[in-house]
Amino acid sequence: MVAPNVNTLWARVMVDEFARSGLKAVVISPGSRSAPLVFQFSEHPTIEDYSVIDERSAGFFALGLARSLRAPVALLCTSGTAAANYYPAICEADRAGVPLLVLTADRLRDEHECGAQQVMEQDHLYGAHVRWFQRIAQAEASADRLSYLRSLTARAIQKTGSPWPGPVHLNVPFRKPLEPVPVATEHRDHVPAQLTDQARSLVQGRPNGQPWIRVTQGRPMPDLAAVDDLARRIQNSHRPMILAGTDLRGSDYREALRDFAARAAIPLLAEPASGLRHWQARGAGILATGDLIAASDFYRDHGQPDLILRTGHAPLSWPLQAFCHSAANVPQVVVSSTPVLADPEHQAGDQIIADERELFTALTEKLGAMSPQRSDWLNAHIRAAELATGELSRTLDAHDKLSSPGLWHRLGGLLPADSLLFFSSSMLVRHLDTFMSAHQGDLEVHFNRGLNGIDGIVSTAAGLATGRRQDLDRSPAPTVLVIGDVALRHDLAALLLAIEMELDLTVIVVDNDGGEIFEYLPSAGLEPAHEKHFATGGRLSLAEILPSAVTLHQASDWNGFHGLVEEALARPGLDVIRVPTSRLDDRQLRDDLIARVVGVLEDIESPASRA
Numbered sequence: 001m002v003a004p005n006v007n008t009l010w011a012r013v014m015v016d017e018f019a020r021s022g023l024k025a026v027v028i029s030p031g032s033r034s035a036p037l038v039f040q041f042s043e044h045p046t047i048e049d050y051s052v053i054d055e056r057s058a059g060f061f062a063l064g065l066a067r068s069l070r071a072p073v074a075l076l077c078t079s080g081t082a083a084a085n086y087y088p089a090i091c092e093a094d095r096a097g098v099p100l101l102v103l104t105a106d107r108l109r110d111e112h113e114c115g116a117q118q119v120m121e122q123d124h125l126y127g128a129h130v131r132w133f134q135r136i137a138q139a140e141a142s143a144d145r146l147s148y149l150r151s152l153t154a155r156a157i158q159k160t161g162s163p164w165p166g167p168v169h170l171n172v173p174f175r176k177p178l179e180p181v182p183v184a185t186e187h188r189d190h191v192p193a194q195l196t197d198q199a200r201s202l203v204q205g206r207p208n209g210q211p212w213i214r215v216t217q218g219r220p221m222p223d224l225a226a227v228d229d230l231a232r233r234i235q236n237s238h239r240p241m242i243l244a245g246t247d248l249r250g251s252d253y254r255e256a257l258r259d260f261a262a263r264a265a266i267p268l269l270a271e272p273a274s275g276l277r278h279w280q281a282r283g284a285g286i287l288a289t290g291d292l293i294a295a296s297d298f299y300r301d302h303g304q305p306d307l308i309l310r311t312g313h314a315p316l317s318w319p320l321q322a323f324c325h326s327a328a329n330v331p332q333v334v335v336s337s338t339p340v341l342a343d344p345e346h347q348a349g350d351q352i353i354a355d356e357r358e359l360f361t362a363l364t365e366k367l368g369a370m371s372p373q374r375s376d377w378l379n380a381h382i383r384a385a386e387l388a389t390g391e392l393s394r395t396l397d398a399h400d401k402l403s404s405p406g407l408w409h410r411l412g413g414l415l416p417a418d419s420l421l422f423f424s425s426s427m428l429v430r431h432l433d434t435f436m437s438a439h440q441g442d443l444e445v446h447f448n449r450g451l452n453g454i455d456g457i458v459s460t461a462a463g464l465a466t467g468r469r470q471d472l473d474r475s476p477a478p479t480v481l482v483i484g485d486v487a488l489r490h491d492l493a494a495l496l497l498a499i500e501m502e503l504d505l506t507v508i509v510v511d512n513d514g515g516e517i518f519e520y521l522p523s524a525g526l527e528p529a530h531e532k533h534f535a536t537g538g539r540l541s542l543a544e545i546l547p548s549a550v551t552l553h554q555a556s557d558w559n560g561f562h563g564l565v566e567e568a569l570a571r572p573g574l575d576v577i578r579v580p581t582s583r584l585d586d587r588q589l590r591d592d593l594i595a596r597v598v599g600v601l602e603d604i605e606s607p608a609s610r611a
Contacts, residue, residue: 002196004182006189007174010139010149011036013203014172017150019046020211021157023074023101025470027062027463029055031078033118034105035178038076048470050501052459055082057494059089060456061463063098067248067446068420068467068474072099072160079106080118083125088455092448093167094129097248097338099160100167102130108138108173122171130169132159138173141191146202150212158215164338219337219355222362226352230333231366234264237307238373242268243290243320245342246449247312250275253357254282257311260360261285264367265374266309267381269293269320272432274312278412278421278443287381288437289388291317291430295594296601299323302380308332311356313449314342317433321345335359384604388597389438395593396435402555404428404510404586405435405593407579410558411482411508412439414565418475420444420468422461424454424483426517428510431590432482454487458494458507465503478506478569485511486536495550498574506568507576512583513537519587535583542578554578 003009015037025048026041028034041049050065052058055077066073077083083104093100107119123135134152137145160168175189183189196203206212234240242261244250254276261268262285269290270277277288287293294317299305308330315321324332325345333350334343341351352359396409408431415421421443423432429447448460461481468474488509498505514535523530531537538545543552553568553575555561561579568575 002193003191004180005177005187006139006141006191007036007178008039008180009141009191009203011040013146013149014153015040015044015047016205017153017212018074018101018157019044020205020209021154022071023047023157024069024071025050025065026074026076027052027058027065029053029058029075029077029082031082031105032178033079033107033174034076034103036174036180037103037105037172039180041076050466052497054493055085056088056456057459057491057497059086060092060459060491061466061494061497062100063089063093063448063456064422064446064460064463065467065470066093066098066100066463067460068464069471072101072157074101074103076103077105078118079104079122080120083122087126088453090126090167091129092451092455095451096449097165098167099165101156101160102126102167102169104169104171106171106173108175125171126167126169129167131164131166132156133169134171136170136172139189141195143195143199143202146199147212150202150205154211154213155215158217162217163219164340219358220353222352222354222359226354227359227362227366230352231363233307233331234266234363235368238371239303239305239377240264240266240307240309241305242266242309242311243315243324244268244270244274244276245310245312245315246271246273246447247275249337249356250312253355253360254279256357256360256364258283258286260364263364265370265378267378271312271316272429272436273445273447273449275445278439278441278445280440280442282440284382285378287385288440289385290315291319291433292388292437292594292597293381293384293601294319294323296384296598298384298601298604301602301604302377305330310334310342310348311336312342314344316449317430380604384601387600387604391597391600392435392593393438395596399589400558401585402557402561402579403581403589404431404512404516405589406558407482407508407510407561408432408435409438410562411565412436412441414562414569415441415443415480416477416569417442418444418477420446420464420477420479422446422464422479422481424457424487426454426484426487426515427520427586428482428484431586434590434594454484454490456491456494457481457483457487458491459497461505461507462494462498462501462503465498465505466501469503478504480506480508480569482508482510484515485509485513485538485542486515488542489538489545492545492547495574495576496547499549503574504572505574506565507574508565509542509576509578510581511542511578512581512586514583516583516586519583546576550574550576552576552578554580
């Protein structure tokens, strides 16, 4: 069918090619200049379109949606500062490796640098935080331009994915008319009827729904010489270790890594969002107590590692960060399928860029029998983990007062299998790392790990919940967000987004009247600046600031907490549960618990022989 004007043709071809290349969802922020694409997205039968008014919230919603779907999601906005509001989410997507296709509408170049309304320079707006940028050419009803458009559009989707997933930015200029309205035959934006006959494949796309250009780029295969060398080093080491950091792709290669670690008798210290930790089939050698072991004198008594393999992001917990920094003389090998080097301590001596599953499978096949010292080394770690989790469980079970450590200890047993758990940064993730270490059930765990801020947490959770609903093959298990009161206030309006979209989302708010992490920093006690500008406790209570459409449930004790969580998980819709705690008490409890565990770990008998 002939398009009523060239903008409609241009947008129709773009959206059609996006769909052919695998795009399943778009998040649209309101505005006029983007109208040609809005109309085409809203009419496309295979692309789900979501409307989110606040661009900052929309960016994080798309981030969560792409995380959940594990596929690219498009963001679309009008010209001007609307595009600038996507910036925080794009930075997070860049660091975390989340595929986003950012479409910013723009005016033509002749409207720039002349004082026209709603015009700013949008080319390269996101700088080095996108994998690829292109300014789309001005719409034109010609065969040459349409072939260019289809090819570029298909390539844009490909560049959000393998081998280095992340955001891609297309800046798309449009002039009026922006709506799909007919124009006169003599109008410059008229689409001649004969174009469809002359360039049918360009207007309608390739047969059988094929993309214009299919770009095939496999993940990097391991270098055989590197595999042989690493296998030899592993075979000859006496105290090797694996550190598995946060990794959105961790679940893709966890079986291969688990089998390799078991075959090589190597202890594997896994962070919560590594994909290896909250996993029923993880095996005894994948340990959830790395921060506690590192905080103790375990390595003084049992010997330092003589080889460290690292996957995912750099460690988040303070003890493991200090451990990596102190391991200056220990050979460290960073393994990743992307060129990003996760080595903030600058201690790594090798980086192997290869598909992790293929690499660990190849290493497993190369290994021979392990020495008895290796079994001693692994078993000492397993024993330490058992003692640590046992001491934590006994102490927290007996602690009646509501606390953030106690919340994580109990939440693990309340979440059904295959639940999606998303959590805020700062102290919450550190408490999870330490105090939910005994939970080994199957959970899908997400964390905006890239830049560690509190920006867009509720919006990201809403996107994750939406992805679960859109993916019909996904488990119907619930989506749970655990968030601090400051992070909730920062993204409060997104609760209304969850209600408007009728999402199934349980939000558990740890309300300690401020940012607990700052109690661990030198600013603590330096009043009044500390409380006003760092802790930032609210003047109004949570009940006073929540939108009236949101019902707040408040836990007063652990029995009440258990009941509220179980009820929320059993019913559809949004539930917000407040758990009041004290920043100072939580810090004291954390310090006391870690001290107790460290004391218990001192009693572990050292191996009889060491290398």
